[in-house]
Amino acid sequence: MIPAAPAPLQHPAPRRWQAAWREAVRDPRELLAMLGLESLAVGWSEAAARQFPLRVPRGFVARMRHGDPADPLLRQVLPVLEEDRLVPGFSLDAVGDGAARRGGGLIHKYRGRALLVATGSCAVHCRYCFRRHYPYADDSAAAAGWHEAVALVAADPSLHEVILSGGDPLSLADHKLTELTEALRGIPHVRRLRLHTRLPIVLPERVDAGLLGWLHGLPWPVTIVVHANHANEFDPAVDAAMAALRATGASLLNQAVLLRGVNDSVDALADLCERGHAAGVLPYYLHQLDRVAGAAHFEVPDGEALSLHAALAARLPGYLVPRLVREIAGEPGKTPLQAAIGRIAPAE
Structure with a gap:
């Protein structure tokens, strides 16, 4: 049984991060106007925006380069014509x-x-998201009140680590996160908790006193895997959020996706790894693109990806070089890209 949240958490007052969430940009025309690109033929797609709506926090927009249609942060969020292929x-x-x-x-x-x-909710809709077609309405732990998911974990003593993902788990209010972790606390074979989240990068306001208090109170070692693909995603607000998360005792890792037009150069990848480390985040994975419908224009060929990774390893110390991997359905873990080559047919 999941215990009720403490009374003070039942009706939390609106918070700064929730206001920033509500004020996110949802109209591609508004986004382009904010960047001085309304008169340029950027090639955005109304059909793609209907299928997978734009959502991007204004603070993230502020990190984009004004007047640059090739800005690497803009490219990650703008619905474009290539998605329709x-x-x-x-x-x-x-x-x-x-x-x-x-x-x-x-x-x-x-x-x-x-x-x-x-949860299926996220503060930003990344155009390459491998769960952009996931049936969240039918299969979300929060929507089911946690009960079934917690029961399944409790019934399997081989499960030592629970990974909270989504969507983005930090989209949930603190009292919902508390409900979940209080239920998991009673399962003796759960030894570790991991969070996969993009919110501290795109909406650093989410890292507030309530969230930090929740993290401080957890009984397990916690690993927070954030998601940044380009050095320009870091700014002083993100740095402060990373410092606050580290102060809870959590380990911070970054996973990135190799994306055409975003970070497909040695300089961009090196800058990302070094900038993340300066903020206290160690590189973890560099994912070869998951082949989800609508994202083909982001793909970097495997041979080029391997060459980029080799050049990155020659430039940086080993602890700053993420593992280059591909996820293959049915495999027992992430597969190093060199070993994965040939096991998935190239796109035409």
């Missing part, structure tokens, strides 16, 4: 989430750990 090899479920669903928002792919789709 049907490309062989790109599917609605690129990583086999469907086959690994266990009910109640729980996905069990890898030994010893299970991923909990805490």
Whole structure:
């Protein structure tokens, strides 16, 4: 049984991060006007925006370069005409989430750990998102009140780590996060908690006293895996958020996706790794693009990806070089790209 949240958390007052969330830009025309690009033929797609709506916090927009249609942050969020192309090899479920669903928002792919789709909500809609077609309405742990997911974890003593993902788990209010972790606290075989979140990067206001208090009170070692793809995603507000998260005792890692037109150069990747480290975040994974429908224009060929990674390793110390991997449905873990080559047919 999931205990009720303490009374003071039942009706929390509106907070700064929630206001910033509500004020996110949702209209591509407004976004382009804010950047002085309304008169340029940027090539955005109304059809793509209907299928997967634009959402981007204004603070993230402020980090984009004014007047630059090739800005790497803009490219990650603007719905473009290339998304409308049907490309062989790109599917609605690129990583086999469907086959690994266990009910109640729980996905069990890898030994010893299970991923909990805490919510379908996110503060930013990244155009390359591998879950952009995920059936959140049918399979979200928060929507199910946590009960089924917690019961499934409790029934499997091989599960030592719970990964909160989504959407973005930090989209949830603190009292909802508390409900979940209080329920997990009673499961003796759960030893670690991991959060996969983009909010501290795109909406650093989310890292506030309430969230930090929740993290401080958790009984497990906590790893927070943030998601930044370009050095320009970091600014002083993000740096402060990272420092506050580290002060809770959490380990901070970054996972990035290799994206055409965003970070597909050695300079861009090196800058990302060094800038993240300056903020206290160690590089973790550099993912080769998951082949989700609508994202083919972001793909970097495998050979080029390997060359970029080799050049990055020659430039930086080993602890600043992320592992270059691909996720292959049905495999027991992420696969190093060199070993994965040839196991997925190239897109046409």
